[in-house]
């Protein structure tokens with residue numbers, strides 16, 4: 001099994017950080033790269049003309065490798081909401097059709113469709129949070145609902161951000177394909193930990209940021225767009241998306257045609273080479289470890305915690321329904337007042353999400369963290 005990677009981070013032993021689903025710490029290497037990059041921006045004359053582009057392509061390739069895409073199928077974007085807005089501009093949602101979203105999914109893969117539904121004449125159908133925690137069956141039932149308008153798109157997370165439920169994207173893709181419907185996957189809570197092979201699955205859109213499981217900075221995210229959708233109009237109009245609009249040219253607007261691949265969807269002012277390099281480093285680390293090894297290590301910790309809290313009257317999703325890396329603890333009668341804060345006072349960091357406690361370890365956590373969390377939680381709730 002992959003060993004604890006704690007030494008690669010700046011995490012004092014008394015800190016028990018179990019909140020990577022919110023934001024992970026930066027590896028030491030990433031922090032050093034960030035400091036060096038800030039220094040470079042302080043002395044811009046040291047930068048050669050190709051520097052920013054090399055950083056951009058390094059990050060693009062690292063993102064592509066994580067999901068087995070070609071680098072040209074990946075655009076550089078700042079946020080999931082930006083990627084969904086781009087997809088919504090590019091994909092055709094027929095009038096009278098349904099777009100499927102998940103109840104209480106993060107706002108980013110959801111709100112764009114609500115905003116467009118009336119004007120574009122489609123409906124948004126929300127899959128109810130299933131009482132048994134089985135999101136996959138609930139989505140499949142919604143796709144197959146008899147008498148309903150045709151499904152055109154599912155815009156959903158591969159792991160539910162609040163309850164940690166895992167969606168079987170293979171089975172959902174098969175069902176969507178049967179209905180000629182498209183698939184937008186918000187892989188924010190999955191990329192790097194759960195293997196995702198776009199060449200095999202062939203989804204339409206996949207989007208993920210770096211600041212959570214990919215151990216990177218804020219403001220860097222990636223948009224995979226299937227080749228069949230690489231002919232759309234980008235959200236923003238920038239020179240880098242065009243074949244030949246360059247400041248170095250004698251004629252600035254030499255060729256206005258869009259690039260042939262997903263690079264046409266790159267964000268404006270993309271040469272932000274400080275955090276782009278930082279983003280690349282975390283993604284490269286995750287790819288080098290491999291999703292299977294990362295998931296195995298974190299599952300060992302979430303299983304240990306799930307076992308440990310069994311006698312505390314909390315409920316957790318069944319093992320087969322939950323993701324290996326996010327454990328959501330529900331308390332009968334709701335979360336006891338101030339519980340998250342009381343844990344933080346003991347240097348144990350977890351998150352309150354929609355009335356439940358979300359516990360999300362990463363590769364830097366170990367058995368000592370898991371046991372300390374369980375023991376401290378037991379002490380507080382039994383008081």
Ligand SMILES: Cc1ncc(COP(=O)(O)O)c(C=O)c1O
Pocket residue numbers: 021022078079080081082106108109157161186188189209221
């Ligand atoms: C499933 C999911 N999608 C998206 C986001 C963030 O979206 P954005 O990058 O648009 O802020 C989060 C953050 O918690 C998330 O959990």
